[in-house]
Amino acid sequence: MxxxxxxxxxxxxxxxxxxxxxNHAAVAPWPQRSAEAVRRFAEENVSRGARDYPQWMVVEQRLRERLMRLLNAPSTDDIALVKNTSEALSFVAFGLDWAEGDQIIISDEEFPSNRVVWEALGSQGVEVIKVNLQGDDPEAALLAACTPRTRLLSISAVQFASGLRLDLARLGRGCREREVLFCIDAIQQLGARPFDVQAYDCDFAMADGHKWLLGPEGLGVFYCRAALRPQLKLNEYGWHMVEHVGDYSRSDWQPAASARRFECGSPNVLGCMALEASLALLEEVxxxxxxxxxxxxxxxxxxxxxxxxxxxxxxxxxxxxxxxxxxxxxxxxxxxxxxxxxxxxxxxxxxxxxxxxxxxxxxxxxxxxxxxxxxxxxxxxx
Missing domain, CATH: 3.90.1150.10 (Aspartate Aminotransferase, domain 1)
Incomplete structure (x- = not known):
């Protein structure tokens, strides 16, 4: 350095x-600037309440822009702010239209977030195939497990226990050739190494902010390919996920065209303050x-x-x-x-x-x- x-x-x-x-792969300490951002936000709340709410939304927009750059997403419209990785995975699992006999490919080393959510689809007749990654070519093993019934491959960029990092670009190409959806649990790579949703040709990617991103628990990111957003059935509704957000007198509504459609209610402004500051540091470095x-x-x-x-x-x-x-x-x-x-x-x-x-x-x-x-x-x- x-x-x-x-x-x-x-x-x-x-x-x-x-x-x-x-222990950054579990919960990371905050940088000093993130603690300072939260302190300032708390003092503003004590002394002025929400008088400066429009300025808080400026910080939230900066956070979306930083996350867009961090993932190399095409647009901030592709970025949703979510509670955690599990919530984003659930948006995919319970948003897609499944048929009995459909298959999902995961590894046998996944953190429960990227296993339980798919196993929960068993009542719909969806089969989860767990692939062993211990061989010389784990990517080949994952792709070889795909059959004509495989709808989606969901994998952690880095396995939480062993630390094994996968060739995501190769998996993305293989999924595209097989017409299989590609989902990445990015939590153990995002913030530790460069990450690129376009180079990986993935359909979905998600991560919490409290590990390598050096932010607080309770705020994460969900990337969804634009063409797939309308295909995900929504299970959460509210004032914030509509196209004309802020027009409270409007009686007709439709989900936002952007990934904001996955954000049903009030944003985690406190979390935004901390995570935006943490990402600013990562960008500087x-x-x-x-x-x-x-x-x-x-x-x-x-x-x-x-x-x-x-x-x-x-x-x-x-x-x-x-x-x-x-x-x-x-x-x-x-x-x-x-x-x-x-x-x-x-x-x-x-x-x-x-x-x-x-x-x-x-x-x-x-x-x-x-x-x-x-x-x-x-x-x-x-």
Missing amino acids: TPVLDKILAQEFPQTPGLCYL GLEQVGQLIEQRIGWLREGLVQIPGVRLHSPADPERRAGILSFSIAGQDSREVWQTLMARQVVCIPRGPGVRFSPHFYTTRAVIDETLRIVREVAQQ
Whole structure:
């Protein structure tokens, strides 16, 4: 990092002495500017109420524009602000018109958000096919599972436990050739690496703001290809999702042509304040540089962990197959007990899959990595 960037990050992420925060794939700390944006918003509410509501909507529009650029969506009309990834997945699952015998392809490593929602369609006769990703060519395995009855392939860009990153452009091409809809749970890539809905040729993509995007819980993004918006049956209605929003005396109405049709009611303005500020920081740094810095930190962790006797890594070694997640276990030790010991020693991480998951962000310092490795070595020697 440059001295200028070092200075910015020292201001944005003041380090709590002794704390090693390696849990961005779960819930990330906010940058200082996001906390300041929420503080200002709270003070405005206390002193002036909603007098400046039009200015709040200016921030919301800036957020939509930042999300459009972050996903490389064609337009802000393709962007809906949602509560979370699960809500956006539900818009797809319960918006499409299914027939008995239709198939959905997912992997056998998915976070429940990208599994339960599809399994819930079982009462309609929809079959969920779970594909093993452990072979040399997981993309080929996913595409090979498609049959003439396959309607949709839904996959996490990065698997939450192993950290396996998939070739989304290849999957997008394969889905288009097979006339299969392509849905991406982007939560473990968006904010950690560049993401491009047009290059991936996907139909739907969604993510929460509270992980790699460094924002609050309760606000996420849903991208829906323009041609498919009218095909998704709506299950939520309200004043905000209509075409002529704000015209309260109008008796006739229709859903908005834009992705706002998925936003039934009042926006999460407080969340918008925080997430917009967080995305401003990511844009200043640049997603290419963010990805490179995260890769560097994953490299530091890997180099250190492989030198510790008894440590086994569960995440891909190939940089083309990984993002910000590194999972490990210690021979002869229960991973949940290892996690509890690490947490007690101020290494913030989480148990996932067969091991303990580390997930540093671009601002994580070398000192934090080195201290974490020192503690893991001591735990391994117990």
